[in-house]
Amino acid sequence: MTAVRQTWQVTLRGIRVFVRQPAYLAMTLTQPIIWLLLFGALFKAITKIPGFHGGSYINFLTPGIVVMLAVSSAGWTGMGFIEDIASGVIDRELASPVWRGALNAGSVIYAALMVALQTVLIVALALVLGANYVGGVGGVLLLILVAALLAAAFASLSNGVALLARQREALIGAVTFVILPLTFLSTALMQQSLVPAWIRTVARFNPVNWAVEAGRSAAMQHIDWGLVASRIGLLLALTLFSATLATRAFVHYQRSL
DSSP: OHHHHHHHHHHHHHHHHHHHOTHHHHHHHHHHHHHHHHHHHHTGGGGGSTTOOSSSHHHHHHHHHHHHHHHHHHTTTHHHHHHHHHHTHHHHHHTTTOOHHHHHHHHHHHHHHHHHHHHHHHHHHHHHTTOOOTTHHHHHHHHHHHHHHHHHHHHHHHHHHHHHHOOHHHHHHHHHHHHHHHHHTTTSSSOGGGSOHHHHHHHTTOHHHHHHHHHHHHHTSSOOHHHHHHHHHHHHHHHHHHHHHHHHHHHHHHHTO
C-alpha cells in the first residue's frame, strides 16, 4: 500500500499543476486538431484509390491522430524530471525512502490520464466532422485504453532519457527524432496495403502501428478481437519494459552524482 500511496502522491502533484494551468490542455490539442482538419482535407481523395477499404478518410484518420497525439504528448513527460533535477527536487526525493518506481509510475499515470482526456476531445471533434464509430462506446473506450497504454510506454522512455541525459536539448532531440519516423512507418495516415513492402515490414515491429491497428479495429470497424487483444498485449509488455528501464535509470543517475 505504501507504493500505491507514493505513486498516487506523484500523480496528484501533476494533476495539481494541471489544475493551476489548464491552458496546457488547449496547447497540446492545437497540433492534433490541425492534423485532423488539415490531413482530413488534404488526403480525402485517398479513398478513391483502388484498393482502399477504410471507408471515409475521417474514419480512417481519427485513430491515427489519437495515436500521434499520445506519442507526441507523452514524449515530453521527461521534461518534468529535467526541471526537478535542475531545482534539486529529484535529489531530495532520492534521499528519502520513496520507492523509485513510484516516481516514474506517478508521472506516467498522469501522462496517460491527460492523453485519455485529450483522446475524448479528439473523438468528439471527429464525430462532429462526420466520423462513424462502428464499434460504439465500447470501441471508443478501447481506443482510449490503447492510446493511454502507448502514452504510458513513451512517458517511461522519456523519463529514462531525461534521467540519463539531464539536458532539455537531448530530450527534445530524442523526441523529435522518434515521433515522425514512427508515425510515417505506420498505418496512421495510409492503409497498409497501399504502402511500400519495406514499410509494412517495419510496421510489424512499430508500437505506434500496434496502437493504430488496435484502435482502428476497435472503434471504426467491426472489432477483430484477436487483433485487438494481441496488440494490447504487446503494448502492455512494452509499457512494463519501459517502466523497468526508467526505474533502473534512477540507479545510474545516483551513481553519477
